[in-house]
Amino acid sequence: MGIEQRSNAEKRLVPGASRAGAATMRAAVQHRYGPPSALESSEVAIPLPGRGDVLVQVGAASVHPGDYFVMTGKPYVVRLVFGLRRPRHGIPGRDLAGVVAAVGTDVTALRPGDEVFGWSTAGTLAEYACVPADNLVSVPADLSVMDAAAVPTSAMTALQALREIANVRPGQRVLVTGASGGVGSFAVQIAKAFGAEVTGVCSTRNVDLVRSLGADHVVDYTRTDFTRTEKRYDVILDNVEAQPLAAVRRVLTPTGTLIPNSGRGGRWIGPIGRIVTARVLSGFTRQHLKPFTSLGKRQDLLTLADLLTTGQVTPVIDRTYPLDEASGALRYVAAGHTRGKVVITV
Numbered sequence: 001m002g003i004e005q006r007s008n009a010e011k012r013l014v015p016g017a018s019r020a021g022a023a024t025m026r027a028a029v030q031h032r033y034g035p036p037s038a039l040e041s042s043e044v045a046i047p048l049p050g051r052g053d054v055l056v057q058v059g060a061a062s063v064h065p066g067d068y069f070v071m072t073g074k075p076y077v078v079r080l081v082f083g084l085r086r087p088r089h090g091i092p093g094r095d096l097a098g099v100v101a102a103v104g105t106d107v108t109a110l111r112p113g114d115e116v117f118g119w120s121t122a123g124t125l126a127e128y129a130c131v132p133a134d135n136l137v138s139v140p141a142d143l144s145v146m147d148a149a150a151v152p153t154s155a156m157t158a159l160q161a162l163r164e165i166a167n168v169r170p171g172q173r174v175l176v177t178g179a180s181g182g183v184g185s186f187a188v189q190i191a192k193a194f195g196a197e198v199t200g201v202c203s204t205r206n207v208d209l210v211r212s213l214g215a216d217h218v219v220d221y222t223r224t225d226f227t228r229t230e231k232r233y234d235v236i237l238d239n240v241e242a243q244p245l246a247a248v249r250r251v252l253t254p255t256g257t258l259i260p261n262s263g264r265g266g267r268w269i270g271p272i273g274r275i276v277t278a279r280v281l282s283g284f285t286r287q288h289l290k291p292f293t294s295l296g297k298r299q300d301l302l303t304l305a306d307l308l309t310t311g312q313v314t315p316v317i318d319r320t321y322p323l324d325e326a327s328g329a330l331r332y333v334a335a336g337h338t339r340g341k342v343v344i345t346v
Protein backbone atom coordinates (compact mmCIF):
# COMPACT_ATOMS: atom_id res chain seq x y z
CA MET A 1 0.00 0.00 0.00
CA GLY A 2 1.53 3.32 -1.00
CA ILE A 3 1.21 5.69 1.90
CA GLU A 4 2.69 9.15 1.63
CA GLN A 5 3.83 10.79 4.86
CA ARG A 6 2.42 13.83 6.55
CA SER A 7 3.49 16.06 9.42
CA ASN A 8 1.84 15.52 12.81
CA ALA A 9 -0.38 18.56 12.32
CA GLU A 10 -1.56 17.36 8.95
CA LYS A 11 -2.22 13.81 9.97
CA ARG A 12 -4.99 14.71 12.40
CA LEU A 13 -8.09 13.18 10.93
CA VAL A 14 -11.02 15.47 10.33
CA PRO A 15 -14.20 13.36 10.20
CA GLY A 16 -16.02 13.63 6.94
CA ALA A 17 -13.27 15.73 5.39
CA SER A 18 -11.58 13.08 3.27
CA ARG A 19 -8.84 14.49 1.06
CA ALA A 20 -9.61 14.62 -2.61
CA GLY A 21 -8.54 11.33 -4.16
CA ALA A 22 -7.33 9.94 -0.81
CA ALA A 23 -8.03 6.34 0.13
CA THR A 24 -10.87 6.06 2.61
CA MET A 25 -11.86 3.70 5.39
CA ARG A 26 -14.87 2.91 7.50
CA ALA A 27 -14.81 4.40 10.99
CA ALA A 28 -17.08 5.12 13.94
CA VAL A 29 -17.15 8.90 14.01
CA GLN A 30 -18.44 11.51 16.47
CA HIS A 31 -18.75 15.14 15.47
CA ARG A 32 -19.73 16.32 18.96
CA TYR A 33 -19.76 15.12 22.55
CA GLY A 34 -22.83 13.02 23.19
CA PRO A 35 -24.31 9.61 23.92
CA PRO A 36 -23.40 6.51 21.91
CA SER A 37 -26.29 7.25 19.52
CA ALA A 38 -24.23 10.27 18.32
CA LEU A 39 -21.71 7.85 16.78
CA GLU A 40 -21.98 7.50 13.02
CA SER A 41 -20.51 4.88 10.78
CA SER A 42 -18.74 6.99 8.11
CA GLU A 43 -16.17 6.90 5.31
CA VAL A 44 -13.17 9.05 6.22
CA ALA A 45 -9.66 9.45 4.91
CA ILE A 46 -7.13 6.85 5.98
CA PRO A 47 -4.70 8.68 8.28
CA LEU A 48 -1.12 8.91 7.09
CA PRO A 49 1.74 7.96 9.38
CA GLY A 50 4.24 10.60 10.48
CA ARG A 51 7.94 9.71 10.68
CA GLY A 52 7.69 7.81 13.98
CA ASP A 53 4.24 6.37 13.38
CA VAL A 54 2.83 3.08 12.26
CA LEU A 55 -0.35 2.68 10.24
CA VAL A 56 -2.15 -0.34 11.68
CA GLN A 57 -4.88 -2.19 9.83
CA VAL A 58 -7.13 -2.73 12.82
CA GLY A 59 -8.23 -6.31 13.40
CA ALA A 60 -9.96 -5.61 16.70
CA ALA A 61 -10.31 -2.77 19.20
CA SER A 62 -11.56 -2.86 22.76
CA VAL A 63 -13.53 -0.26 24.69
CA HIS A 64 -13.60 0.60 28.39
CA PRO A 65 -15.38 3.12 30.65
CA GLY A 66 -12.84 5.84 29.86
CA ASP A 67 -13.83 5.73 26.18
CA TYR A 68 -17.40 6.44 27.24
CA PHE A 69 -16.34 9.44 29.36
CA VAL A 70 -14.34 10.86 26.43
CA MET A 71 -17.23 10.27 24.00
CA THR A 72 -19.79 12.01 26.20
CA GLY A 73 -17.38 14.72 27.39
CA LYS A 74 -18.52 13.99 30.95
CA PRO A 75 -17.31 14.54 33.54
CA TYR A 76 -16.66 17.91 31.94
CA VAL A 77 -13.09 17.90 33.20
CA VAL A 78 -12.19 15.44 30.39
CA ARG A 79 -12.82 18.25 27.88
CA LEU A 80 -9.72 20.05 29.15
CA VAL A 81 -7.71 17.20 27.67
CA PHE A 82 -9.82 15.98 24.76
CA GLY A 83 -11.20 19.25 23.34
CA LEU A 84 -13.26 22.01 24.94
CA ARG A 85 -16.12 22.33 22.43
CA ARG A 86 -15.91 19.05 20.52
CA PRO A 87 -13.73 15.96 20.67
CA ARG A 88 -10.29 16.70 19.25
CA HIS A 89 -10.18 13.29 17.60
CA GLY A 90 -13.36 12.40 15.77
CA ILE A 91 -12.85 8.67 16.21
CA PRO A 92 -13.23 7.15 19.67
CA GLY A 93 -11.31 4.18 21.05
CA ARG A 94 -7.80 3.72 22.43
CA ASP A 95 -6.87 0.04 22.42
CA LEU A 96 -6.23 -1.99 19.29
CA ALA A 97 -4.59 -5.00 17.72
CA GLY A 98 -3.96 -5.62 14.05
CA VAL A 99 -1.42 -5.80 11.27
CA VAL A 100 1.15 -3.16 10.33
CA ALA A 101 0.11 -1.68 6.97
CA ALA A 102 2.82 0.98 6.64
CA VAL A 103 5.54 2.59 8.76
CA GLY A 104 7.06 6.06 8.97
CA THR A 105 10.66 6.60 7.85
CA ASP A 106 12.03 6.61 11.43
CA VAL A 107 10.43 3.27 12.34
CA THR A 108 12.88 0.38 12.15
CA ALA A 109 11.56 -2.13 14.70
CA LEU A 110 8.31 -2.90 12.87
CA ARG A 111 7.51 -3.65 9.25
CA PRO A 112 4.38 -4.21 7.17
CA GLY A 113 2.75 -7.54 7.96
CA ASP A 114 3.78 -7.62 11.66
CA GLU A 115 0.96 -8.36 14.11
CA VAL A 116 0.92 -5.75 16.86
CA PHE A 117 -1.18 -4.54 19.78
CA GLY A 118 -1.13 -1.33 21.75
CA TRP A 119 -2.83 2.00 22.21
CA SER A 120 -3.42 5.24 20.35
CA THR A 121 -4.92 8.52 21.47
CA ALA A 122 -6.05 9.32 17.91
CA GLY A 123 -8.92 6.80 17.71
CA THR A 124 -9.02 3.07 17.03
CA LEU A 125 -12.65 2.31 16.13
CA ALA A 126 -11.79 2.29 12.44
CA GLU A 127 -10.34 0.10 9.74
CA TYR A 128 -6.96 1.83 10.12
CA ALA A 129 -5.30 3.74 12.94
CA CYS A 130 -2.11 5.75 13.16
CA VAL A 131 -0.10 4.81 16.23
CA PRO A 132 3.29 6.02 17.50
CA ALA A 133 5.63 3.03 17.10
CA ASP A 134 6.52 3.20 20.81
CA ASN A 135 2.90 2.36 21.70
CA LEU A 136 3.00 -1.02 19.97
CA VAL A 137 4.47 -4.43 20.72
CA SER A 138 4.22 -7.74 18.88
CA VAL A 139 1.21 -9.93 19.53
CA PRO A 140 2.45 -13.02 21.42
CA ALA A 141 2.37 -16.27 19.44
CA ASP A 142 -0.87 -18.19 19.96
CA LEU A 143 -2.76 -15.08 21.09
CA SER A 144 -5.61 -14.03 18.83
CA VAL A 145 -5.86 -10.46 17.63
CA MET A 146 -9.19 -10.23 19.47
CA ASP A 147 -7.62 -11.28 22.78
CA ALA A 148 -4.66 -8.95 22.22
CA ALA A 149 -6.98 -5.98 21.60
CA ALA A 150 -8.62 -6.60 24.99
CA VAL A 151 -5.38 -6.07 26.87
CA PRO A 152 -3.75 -2.60 26.71
CA THR A 153 -5.53 -0.04 28.90
CA SER A 154 -7.27 -2.32 31.40
CA ALA A 155 -4.32 -4.65 31.92
CA MET A 156 -1.79 -1.81 32.11
CA THR A 157 -3.99 -0.16 34.75
CA ALA A 158 -4.11 -3.38 36.77
CA LEU A 159 -0.36 -3.93 36.40
CA GLN A 160 0.58 -0.37 37.34
CA ALA A 161 -1.77 -0.38 40.34
CA LEU A 162 -0.42 -3.65 41.72
CA ARG A 163 3.26 -3.33 40.82
CA GLU A 164 4.16 0.38 40.77
CA ILE A 165 1.65 1.79 43.21
CA ALA A 166 1.16 -1.06 45.71
CA ASN A 167 4.39 -3.02 45.14
CA VAL A 168 2.57 -6.32 45.72
CA ARG A 169 4.82 -9.04 47.16
CA PRO A 170 4.34 -12.80 47.45
CA GLY A 171 2.15 -13.82 50.35
CA GLN A 172 0.42 -10.45 50.69
CA ARG A 173 -3.35 -10.39 50.93
CA VAL A 174 -4.82 -8.48 48.01
CA LEU A 175 -8.51 -7.62 47.61
CA VAL A 176 -9.88 -6.59 44.21
CA THR A 177 -13.38 -5.12 43.88
CA GLY A 178 -15.04 -5.22 40.48
CA ALA A 179 -13.06 -8.44 40.05
CA SER A 180 -15.27 -9.46 37.13
CA GLY A 181 -14.70 -6.25 35.15
CA GLY A 182 -12.10 -5.14 32.62
CA VAL A 183 -9.48 -3.98 35.13
CA GLY A 184 -10.49 -6.43 37.87
CA SER A 185 -10.30 -9.57 35.72
CA PHE A 186 -6.70 -8.70 34.83
CA ALA A 187 -5.88 -7.58 38.39
CA VAL A 188 -6.92 -10.92 39.93
CA GLN A 189 -4.66 -12.81 37.52
CA ILE A 190 -1.71 -10.42 37.84
CA ALA A 191 -1.88 -10.41 41.65
CA LYS A 192 -1.84 -14.23 41.56
CA ALA A 193 1.13 -14.14 39.20
CA PHE A 194 2.91 -11.96 41.80
CA GLY A 195 2.27 -14.65 44.44
CA ALA A 196 -0.41 -12.83 46.42
CA GLU A 197 -3.37 -14.38 48.22
CA VAL A 198 -6.22 -12.85 46.24
CA THR A 199 -9.79 -12.09 47.22
CA GLY A 200 -12.16 -10.99 44.44
CA VAL A 201 -15.42 -9.13 45.09
CA CYS A 202 -18.17 -9.64 42.51
CA SER A 203 -21.86 -10.43 42.07
CA THR A 204 -23.38 -13.91 42.29
CA ARG A 205 -23.37 -14.50 38.54
CA ASN A 206 -19.62 -13.84 38.36
CA VAL A 207 -18.43 -15.94 41.32
CA ASP A 208 -17.38 -18.88 39.13
CA LEU A 209 -15.66 -16.59 36.63
CA VAL A 210 -13.59 -14.85 39.32
CA ARG A 211 -12.68 -18.17 40.90
CA SER A 212 -11.60 -19.45 37.47
CA LEU A 213 -9.24 -16.45 37.19
CA GLY A 214 -7.37 -17.79 40.20
CA ALA A 215 -8.90 -15.91 43.13
CA ASP A 216 -8.28 -17.78 46.39
CA HIS A 217 -11.42 -16.30 47.93
CA VAL A 218 -14.50 -14.74 46.37
CA VAL A 219 -16.89 -12.39 48.16
CA ASP A 220 -20.35 -12.12 46.60
CA TYR A 221 -21.28 -8.52 47.31
CA THR A 222 -24.99 -9.23 47.03
CA ARG A 223 -24.67 -11.40 50.15
CA THR A 224 -21.66 -10.15 52.08
CA ASP A 225 -20.30 -6.67 52.71
CA PHE A 226 -16.51 -7.17 52.57
CA THR A 227 -15.96 -4.09 54.75
CA ARG A 228 -17.76 -5.84 57.61
CA THR A 229 -15.71 -9.02 57.69
CA GLU A 230 -12.85 -9.78 60.09
CA LYS A 231 -10.24 -10.26 57.38
CA ARG A 232 -7.59 -7.55 56.79
CA TYR A 233 -5.83 -6.85 53.48
CA ASP A 234 -2.37 -5.50 52.69
CA VAL A 235 -3.57 -4.11 49.34
CA ILE A 236 -7.06 -3.15 48.18
CA LEU A 237 -7.65 -2.25 44.53
CA ASP A 238 -11.11 -0.71 44.61
CA ASN A 239 -12.41 -0.53 41.03
CA VAL A 240 -15.99 0.18 42.02
CA GLU A 241 -16.00 2.42 45.11
CA ALA A 242 -19.42 1.20 46.15
CA GLN A 243 -18.34 1.79 49.77
CA PRO A 244 -17.04 4.99 51.39
CA LEU A 245 -13.27 5.26 51.86
CA ALA A 246 -13.67 5.04 55.63
CA ALA A 247 -15.47 1.69 55.39
CA VAL A 248 -12.86 0.23 53.04
CA ARG A 249 -10.03 1.45 55.26
CA ARG A 250 -11.47 -0.61 58.14
CA VAL A 251 -10.36 -3.81 56.39
CA LEU A 252 -6.96 -2.45 55.33
CA THR A 253 -3.95 -3.36 57.50
CA PRO A 254 -2.48 -0.42 59.51
CA THR A 255 0.21 0.18 56.86
CA GLY A 256 -1.67 -1.28 53.89
CA THR A 257 -2.25 0.35 50.50
CA LEU A 258 -5.69 1.30 49.19
CA ILE A 259 -6.02 2.31 45.55
CA PRO A 260 -9.35 4.02 44.86
CA ASN A 261 -9.69 3.38 41.12
CA SER A 262 -13.15 4.32 40.02
CA GLY A 263 -13.36 6.83 37.20
CA ARG A 264 -16.96 7.64 38.10
CA GLY A 265 -18.15 10.60 40.15
CA GLY A 266 -19.98 13.92 39.70
CA ARG A 267 -20.59 15.34 36.21
CA TRP A 268 -18.13 18.23 36.61
CA ILE A 269 -14.98 16.80 38.08
CA GLY A 270 -15.76 13.07 38.16
CA PRO A 271 -13.46 11.20 40.52
CA ILE A 272 -11.27 14.22 41.33
CA GLY A 273 -13.16 14.97 44.57
CA ARG A 274 -12.44 11.49 45.89
CA ILE A 275 -8.84 11.65 44.69
CA VAL A 276 -8.30 14.87 46.66
CA THR A 277 -10.01 13.42 49.75
CA ALA A 278 -7.79 10.33 49.58
CA ARG A 279 -4.65 12.43 49.17
CA VAL A 280 -5.54 14.70 52.08
CA LEU A 281 -6.42 11.73 54.32
CA SER A 282 -3.08 10.14 53.44
CA GLY A 283 -1.32 12.82 55.47
CA PHE A 284 -3.11 11.72 58.66
CA THR A 285 -2.70 7.93 58.58
CA ARG A 286 0.00 5.27 58.22
CA GLN A 287 -2.22 3.62 55.65
CA HIS A 288 -1.30 4.46 52.06
CA LEU A 289 -4.23 5.89 50.09
CA LYS A 290 -3.05 6.11 46.52
CA PRO A 291 -5.40 7.10 43.71
CA PHE A 292 -3.53 7.17 40.41
CA THR A 293 -3.94 7.70 36.69
CA SER A 294 -2.70 4.87 34.53
CA LEU A 295 -0.39 5.72 31.64
CA GLY A 296 0.39 3.90 28.43
CA LYS A 297 3.88 2.44 28.87
CA ARG A 298 5.53 0.18 26.32
CA GLN A 299 7.58 -1.59 28.99
CA ASP A 300 4.37 -2.55 30.80
CA LEU A 301 2.87 -3.88 27.58
CA LEU A 302 6.00 -6.04 27.15
CA THR A 303 5.56 -7.35 30.71
CA LEU A 304 1.96 -8.18 29.89
CA ALA A 305 3.01 -9.88 26.66
CA ASP A 306 5.25 -12.15 28.81
CA LEU A 307 2.40 -12.91 31.23
CA LEU A 308 0.15 -13.71 28.25
CA THR A 309 2.79 -15.94 26.70
CA THR A 310 3.29 -17.95 29.91
CA GLY A 311 -0.47 -18.25 30.32
CA GLN A 312 -0.44 -16.46 33.70
CA VAL A 313 -2.85 -13.92 32.24
CA THR A 314 -5.67 -14.69 29.81
CA PRO A 315 -8.08 -11.97 28.66
CA VAL A 316 -11.76 -12.52 29.39
CA ILE A 317 -13.95 -11.46 26.48
CA ASP A 318 -17.53 -10.70 27.41
CA ARG A 319 -19.06 -9.54 24.10
CA THR A 320 -17.92 -8.68 20.62
CA TYR A 321 -19.54 -6.12 18.31
CA PRO A 322 -18.89 -5.38 14.64
CA LEU A 323 -17.50 -1.91 13.88
CA ASP A 324 -20.86 -0.69 12.59
CA GLU A 325 -22.35 -1.42 16.02
CA ALA A 326 -19.68 0.36 18.07
CA SER A 327 -22.36 2.51 19.70
CA GLY A 328 -23.91 -0.64 21.18
CA ALA A 329 -20.54 -1.62 22.62
CA LEU A 330 -20.10 1.76 24.31
CA ARG A 331 -23.66 1.66 25.63
CA TYR A 332 -23.01 -1.75 27.12
CA VAL A 333 -19.74 -0.66 28.76
CA ALA A 334 -21.43 2.43 30.18
CA ALA A 335 -23.96 0.25 32.02
CA GLY A 336 -21.09 -0.97 34.23
CA HIS A 337 -21.84 -4.72 34.26
CA THR A 338 -19.15 -5.91 31.86
CA ARG A 339 -17.68 -9.35 32.50
CA GLY A 340 -14.09 -8.89 31.35
CA LYS A 341 -13.74 -6.93 28.13
CA VAL A 342 -15.88 -5.73 25.24
CA VAL A 343 -14.20 -6.04 21.85
CA ILE A 344 -15.05 -4.52 18.49
CA THR A 345 -14.08 -6.64 15.52
CA VAL A 346 -13.15 -4.79 12.36
Ligand SMILES: NC(=O)c1ccc[n+]([C@@H]2O[C@H](COP(=O)([O-])OP(=O)(O)OC[C@H]3O[C@@H](n4cnc5c(N)ncnc54)[C@H](OP(=O)(O)O)[C@@H]3O)[C@@H](O)[C@H]2O)c1
Pocket residue numbers: 064065066153154157177178179180181182183184201202203206221239240242261262263264292293294295333336337338339340
Ligand atom coordinates in the same frame (compact mmCIF):
# COMPACT_ATOMS: atom_id res chain seq x y z
N1 LIG B 1 -6.94 5.00 37.38
C1 LIG B 1 -7.03 4.92 36.06
O1 LIG B 1 -6.25 5.54 35.32
C2 LIG B 1 -8.08 4.04 35.44
C3 LIG B 1 -7.84 3.38 34.23
C4 LIG B 1 -8.82 2.53 33.71
C5 LIG B 1 -10.03 2.38 34.39
N2 LIG B 1 -10.24 3.09 35.54
C6 LIG B 1 -11.53 2.96 36.26
O2 LIG B 1 -11.59 1.68 36.84
C7 LIG B 1 -12.96 1.35 37.03
C8 LIG B 1 -13.17 -0.09 36.59
O3 LIG B 1 -13.01 -0.15 35.19
P1 LIG B 1 -13.41 -1.47 34.42
O4 LIG B 1 -13.00 -1.28 33.01
O5 LIG B 1 -12.93 -2.65 35.16
O6 LIG B 1 -15.01 -1.40 34.54
P2 LIG B 1 -16.06 -2.48 34.07
O7 LIG B 1 -15.42 -3.35 33.03
O8 LIG B 1 -17.32 -1.77 33.78
O9 LIG B 1 -16.26 -3.43 35.33
C9 LIG B 1 -16.97 -3.11 36.44
C10 LIG B 1 -17.28 -4.47 37.15
O10 LIG B 1 -17.66 -4.21 38.46
C11 LIG B 1 -18.72 -5.10 38.82
N3 LIG B 1 -19.44 -4.49 39.93
C12 LIG B 1 -20.46 -3.60 39.92
N4 LIG B 1 -20.80 -3.26 41.18
C13 LIG B 1 -19.96 -3.92 42.01
C14 LIG B 1 -19.78 -3.97 43.43
N5 LIG B 1 -20.58 -3.26 44.25
N6 LIG B 1 -18.80 -4.73 43.94
C15 LIG B 1 -17.98 -5.47 43.13
N7 LIG B 1 -18.10 -5.49 41.77
C16 LIG B 1 -19.07 -4.71 41.22
C17 LIG B 1 -19.52 -5.24 37.53
O11 LIG B 1 -20.25 -6.46 37.45
P3 LIG B 1 -21.71 -6.64 38.13
O12 LIG B 1 -22.46 -5.36 37.91
O13 LIG B 1 -22.32 -7.80 37.43
O14 LIG B 1 -21.43 -6.92 39.56
C18 LIG B 1 -18.39 -5.24 36.48
O15 LIG B 1 -17.95 -6.56 36.21
C19 LIG B 1 -13.78 2.34 36.20
O16 LIG B 1 -14.43 3.26 37.06
C20 LIG B 1 -12.73 3.03 35.34
O17 LIG B 1 -13.08 4.34 35.02
C21 LIG B 1 -9.30 3.89 36.08
